[in-house]
Amino acid sequence: MRKIENYVMGQWVACNGVEYVARNAVTGEVIGEVSSAGLDYAEILEYGRRVGGPALRAMTFRERGQMLKNLALYLTERKEIFYELSYATGATRADSWIDIEGGIGNLFSYASLRRQFPDKPYHVDGQTVNLSKGGTFIGHHIMVPRRGVAVHINAFNFPVWGMLEKIAVNLLAGVPAVVKPSEYTSYLTELVVRHIIDSAILPEGSLQLVTGLGRGILDHVRNQDVVTFTGSAATGKKLKALPHIVEESIPFNLEADSLNASVLGTTVKPDDPEFEIFIKEIHREITVKAGQKCTAVRRIIVPEHLVEPVERALADRLRSTRIGNPKAEGVRMGALAAHIQVDRLKKNLEILAREQEVVFDGSKELQLVEADPSRGAFVQPIIFRNNNPFKNTAVHEVEPFGPVSTIMPYKTLEEAVALVGLGKGSLVTSIITNDDKEATHFTLEAAHLNGRILVLNRRCAKESTGHGSPMPMLTHGGPGRAGGGEEMGGVRGVMHYLQRTAIQGHPDTxxxxxxxxxxxxxxxxxxxxxxxxxxxxxxxxxxxxxxxxxxxxxxxxxxxxxxxxxxxxxxxxxxxxxxxxxxxxxxxxxxxxxxxxxxxxxxxxxxxxxxxxxxxxxxxxxxxxxxxxxxxxxxxxxxxxxxxxxxxxxxxxxxxxxxxxxxxxxxxxxxxxxxxxxxxxx
Incomplete structure (x- = not known):
């Protein structure tokens, strides 16, 4: 059986033992065995610091940016190879576009930022500060690459984007990376990394890959390293609280799956364009990646007099959705990425069903297209209705990571904001309204609860990137349950991998x-x-x-x-x-x-x-x-x-x-x- 290999210390390594058997999410066929057992993480991290770090720091921002551009062009030429394997994750072509070309797009975006940095290996930040009356003693700030490694622990839902959107930032900053994708879909990450290594575009040591469980990978991080984690809030908090992470003051960026919301404005009528925009957006968030996005809409917050029209319109749209084998003609939604996710989702559905009414169950109304439900990791869309969301609060605490969402009513915009707040911090909330005063009021009241707020209406919907799409030049993250972290954000993101140091002296110096x-x-x-x-x-x-x-x-x-x-x-x-x-x-x-x-x-x-x-x-x-x-x-x-x-x-x-x-x-x-x-x- 094929081994899904690790790339560490300049070579591909197939570890002994089996930590996980990767299967095709659509057919159930075995793809390969995954293991990182026996890897020496102390040596792996040190290799990145010793080999990759100096090579990247010797380059200027301009050179590192050009390197990212070259890599993006190289991967673009080979994207069809990645698409073919991506079907095994249960993703449709459209889903894979987000993952593959979205990830490559991040490389292009960060490559373009090279023009906003000096043609130096370090960055000069801000303005001169005069510290003396005569002007002979001044201060300034410089920002230099951290002399460690970026350890990226990524989620299963975006095996390509999750890696590329993070390494684009640390590589531009001049910091090497060790990437640990989820073992569930690491076979696709491995394929992309093989092509990256074969390209020889990145200096050796600037990218290493751990495909298995990675147990112990954080045991050897030091104060110059940076850790990022994308996944469940519970796991992320445990890792962030590890004693040596705290002791060494290691930057730890946590991006956790959150209970995101979409709000239909109070002024919207059923025959308004905004009503249709709202339904389309919710439908997309339920079906894209089979609802397996950290930004997916879990709570549909609607004026109480529009609950039934929203429920009917959404159900009608879901009924017209073809679900099944992502390679089949016209299929809009595929499978969950791994069979184990089906069991986890079912447990959360049981909890939610105790307090809520199921108003649409795709398993009773829809047939899979060219797919065997006994072999694939398929879950049909489910819509709940929660008539008393201030009392029945499981919906604000339990995240069903799949094609599941809950409709709930509100009386006033203040109530809508309060419902958003019950999620205890979100990556994103959207409001659909053509009333700019309403949008302004909601945004200012809800901004402290969110990392991003999308305002959608007839004037921008055609070109909008959508509720669930974080953009490279804008920050991604959120307060509270969402992890309290921040990544991407253009130049802001690069700063997370640089040490800002105040310098003082004579103007000549x-x-x-x-x-x-x-x-x-x-x-x-x-x-x-x-x-x-x-x-x-x-x-x-x-x-x-x-x-x-x-x-x-x-x-x-x-x-x-x-x-x-x-x-x-x-x-x-x-x-x-x-x-x-x-x-x-x-x-x-x-x-x-x-x-x-x-x-x-x-x-x-x-x-x-x-x-x-x-x-x-x-x-x-x-x-x-x-x-x-x-x-x-x-x-x-x-x-x-x-x-x-x-x-x-x-x-x-x-x-x-x-x-x-x-x-x-x-x-x-x-x-x-x-x-x-x-x-x-x-």
């Missing part, structure tokens, strides 16, 4: 450490002019000191004529009483424009274009007769990759523009962004 010019640092005069230098030749801190210009009333009038800006403070000296100005003041944008005229070297050279301004401030009024000059300083350099072999090799240079007056005080400061050609075009 902080400039050298950050490779970003800090106000107060030395400004050696550039030779030749900065606009005559290629990207490689520019040095942070080098400065052009310009000629000076005395501002006149004619300047102000001419700029007003050209720009059309006739604001009274510039044009009407009789209207200045009660203002901050003593007399007519020059336009701030004239000052900035004149500064450009002073610092620009007009001849053709390495500077290709100016494409933006950041952090522009006008700090002091400039009156006619004031003489201004400019200090143009190289603030930061960011290399760019070539988009094609014929593309111009270039980088982005941020120049710090300091416009000062005849007293030496700054009157305007700005950061301009220029694209500068590289000397080396290879």
């Amino acid at each position: 902080i400039t050298e450490i950050t490779q970003i010019y800090q106000p107060g640092a030395s400004r050696p005069e550039a030779e030749p002019h900065l606009f005559r230098q290629y990207f490689e030749d520019l040095k942070v801190g080098d400065t052009v000191y310009t000629h000076k210009h005395t501002v006149t009333e004619a300047d102000i009038v001419n700029f007003a004529n050209v720009s059309g800006d006739n604001f009274y403070a510039h044009m009407d000296a009789t209207s200045l009483e009660g203002t901050l100005f003593e007399r007519r003041v020059a336009h701030g944008y004239f000052i900035l424009s004149k500064a450009a005229g002073l610092f620009v070297d007009p001849k053709k050279g390495p500077v290709l274009l100016n494409y933006g301004i950041e952090e522009c401030r006008f700090t002091k009024p400039v009156y006619p007769g004031t003489t201004i000059g400019v200090k143009l300083t190289v603030k930061e350099k960011i290399s760019q990759e070539k988009r094609s072999p014929d593309d111009i090799a270039r980088g982005i240079v941020k120049f710090y523009v300091d416009v000062y007056d005849d007293t030496g005080e700054s009157v305007a400061v700005a950061t301009i962004l220029t694209m500068v050609k590289k000397r080396n075009q290879s």
Whole structure:
């Protein structure tokens, strides 16, 4: 029988013994034996720290992001191989799309974030903090990769997405990973990892895989490591409370299955588009992945006068759903991912049935398509109704992890919020309403109970990603029962794998450490002019000191004529009483424009274009007769990759523009962004 192997310390390992026999969720046929018995987790984690960590930390954010992009492209070319095996998890093609291409999409998303980080192995965070009167002592923050490993313990329902959405973040941060998927579906994770390893895109040691139970994998984590867990709240809390996890202050992100809700707004009528949107969304959450999503809707919260219309409409839609072999034509819902999940679900259904009425039982109304219920892990959709959800509270405590949900009534929007709160914290709640005031009230009252709130209506439904779809650039997690954790979230997610450290010192020192010019640092005069230098030749801190210009009333009038800006403070000296100005003041944008005229070297050279301004401030009024000059300083350099072999090799240079007056005080400061050609075009 085939062994589902582990990839550890640079090799594929088939462990002795059998911890789990993986079976096809549709046919019951054996796929392989799973075991991680005997693995030396202390050595595995140390291998990641010793081999993978240094290799990733030697790369810049830009290089790590390009690595993720290359991996995403590589896996996309092979996705059909993954789809074919994914059917064995009971997933339909649409289900697998979420898992496989959704996971690959996370790689693409995090690859794109490379442009929001510096072309360095570390990140400079926030703004300079002045710590002294004379400006010779300042502070800043840098963020460096943690020198440990990310241990990801993932759930069975998304064997591909669960891995890729997490490693995309830690790899961009420069931290290696050890992934332990659920043994139930680890055979699909193993297949994807085999292709990742074969690609040789990731440095060795940056990704290891444990396919079995992984008992003892957390016994050897240390304070530089990060642990993430996705699964049941009970198991996650036990692991999070392990003594050495607490003792070592190890970051532990818990994302637990929660009792998510969807609320139909009070203003919705049965013939409104929102009513149909609501029914479609609930139906999708029940049938996609056979309801096996941590974000699935478990509680359907409806105005009391709409309970019966919702019940009828939802039942009608479920009756039209083809359920069975996910390879069969037209099948919309497949099986649970493993036979053991059927037994667990049945136990929870028994608990819920004691307090609630079954209003739709698919097992009595629907026939499986091309599937044998005695061999596959099939469960038909079940809808309960709870007429007194404030008294019969099992629905707020027990999660049936399958195609099951409960309809419950509410009288006021405050009651709806209270019902949401009885779940003690959710990953997501949606409200379907076209009344923006109602949406605002609900969102502000329920936000503290949720990691995400989706507002759906006719204006956004067509393009909405849906209740159950966490997005890479938004945070995923939730308070209370949902685990109290947070992952993804774009740049925010990357920060979880970085150590933020405050640094203090002289501006020259902080400039050298950050490779970003800090106000107060030395400004050696550039030779030749900065606009005559290629990207490689520019040095942070080098400065052009310009000629000076005395501002006149004619300047102000001419700029007003050209720009059309006739604001009274510039044009009407009789209207200045009660203002901050003593007399007519020059336009701030004239000052900035004149500064450009002073610092620009007009001849053709390495500077290709100016494409933006950041952090522009006008700090002091400039009156006619004031003489201004400019200090143009190289603030930061960011290399760019070539988009094609014929593309111009270039980088982005941020120049710090300091416009000062005849007293030496700054009157305007700005950061301009220029694209500068590289000397080396290879």
